[in-house]
Amino acid sequence: MKKICHLLLVSTFLMGYTSCHKEEKIIPTNEGMPTRFDFPQGNQSWDMDIIDIQEKFGIYLIYKDFSSDDFNRSWTGGSGSYTGSDLTDEQATFYVNFMKNHIFSYLTPEITQKVLPIYYYLVYDFYIPNVFGTTTFRVPQNNYFDGLDFWLVCLDGKADPVSGEQVLLPVDHKTFQQRRCMIMQKIFEKAVEVGTIAIPDEFYDGLDFKTDLVSGIGKEDDPNYYLNRGFVDRMLGLMFDQTIYIYEIPTREEAFLDYVNIAMRYNKEEFDIQYPADRYPLVRQKYELVTQYLKDNYHIDLDAISRGPEKL
Numbered sequence: 001m002k003k004i005c006h007l008l009l010v011s012t013f014l015m016g017y018t019s020c021h022k023e024e025k026i027i028p029t030n031e032g033m034p035t036r037f038d039f040p041q042g043n044q045s046w047d048m049d050i051i052d053i054q055e056k057f058g059i060y061l062i063y064k065d066f067s068s069d070d071f072n073r074s075w076t077g078g079s080g081s082y083t084g085s086d087l088t089d090e091q092a093t094f095y096v097n098f099m100k101n102h103i104f105s106y107l108t109p110e111i112t113q114k115v116l117p118i119y120y121y122l123v124y125d126f127y128i129p130n131v132f133g134t135t136t137f138r139v140p141q142n143n144y145f146d147g148l149d150f151w152l153v154c155l156d157g158k159a160d161p162v163s164g165e166q167v168l169l170p171v172d173h174k175t176f177q178q179r180r181c182m183i184m185q186k187i188f189e190k191a192v193e194v195g196t197i198a199i200p201d202e203f204y205d206g207l208d209f210k211t212d213l214v215s216g217i218g219k220e221d222d223p224n225y226y227l228n229r230g231f232v233d234r235m236l237g238l239m240f241d242q243t244i245y246i247y248e249i250p251t252r253e254e255a256f257l258d259y260v261n262i263a264m265r266y267n268k269e270e271f272d273i274q275y276p277a278d279r280y281p282l283v284r285q286k287y288e289l290v291t292q293y294l295k296d297n298y299h300i301d302l303d304a305i306s307r308g309p310e311k312l
Helices: 002-020 045-057 089-106 173-194 252-265 268-274 281-298 302-307
Strands: 060-062 083-085 119-132 135-140 150-154 234-236 242-244
Touching: 045 060, 045 089, 089 119, 089 150, 089 173, 150 173, 173 252, 173 302, 234 252, 252 281, 252 302, 281 302
Parallel strands: 060 119, 119 150
Antiparallel strands: 083 119, 119 135, 234 242
16 A cells, blocks of 8 residues: 555656656657757748758758757857847748758768758857957857757858948859858868768878978978978868968878868869969879769769859
């Protein structure tokens, strides 16, 4: 009898706890996988594109119904200060077109299956406040890759009233390339990290990862000058439009990814001008190897990514 009474008390407590405990909103999807958002979020033409992307790549493009908590779910324990806005219908059309034609059209599910998070947020005016003395600045963010279960892209936003800083909408081939390649850079880096893209052993042939490198103006004739050794410039900068010398010997993964990124920055004709084959034969050899290897084995065309779609 005591045992029965004890069980009844435990059951009553658990039922009461469950009814009082507030769970985060979870909505079942057609595949049985829970999501924090209604999906699809509408029935417009761009929603159909979003469904196609989800069915092929398994990622949910979310463009509205955000809360502050959604932006601040991070692996690093966000401070709850990131802020962004839902997209209007006009903005949603633009953003989804960008993701469809500038990102996913160049990728395959085979390389992204362990790379992409559950959600990809499409957000207007994403920023973090920064307090300096008595003044608060808005620090705009065009990409965010540290979300607990999401990545985020912001293609445009308001100007900070104090500093004037803002995310500018891409309007031409150059600015679309910058925004496209910033995301691709992260995807390929992660793909190499998790192993959905493997670095071919022949890439390392002829590369010396032990002897110190030489960099800088006036050092070009030194046999240890980084380009003479087959190491290419590194992409730098928030807008993927700056390169820097290689000052230290890169890791093997970094050396490979430097070629991936530089091949997205310069198309074939531009690469020929930047790195003449007669001047840097080893660089040309590695460039041809990397671009052909990715095309043959992963259906990734770095030259096509560099050029982008004809219709922006």
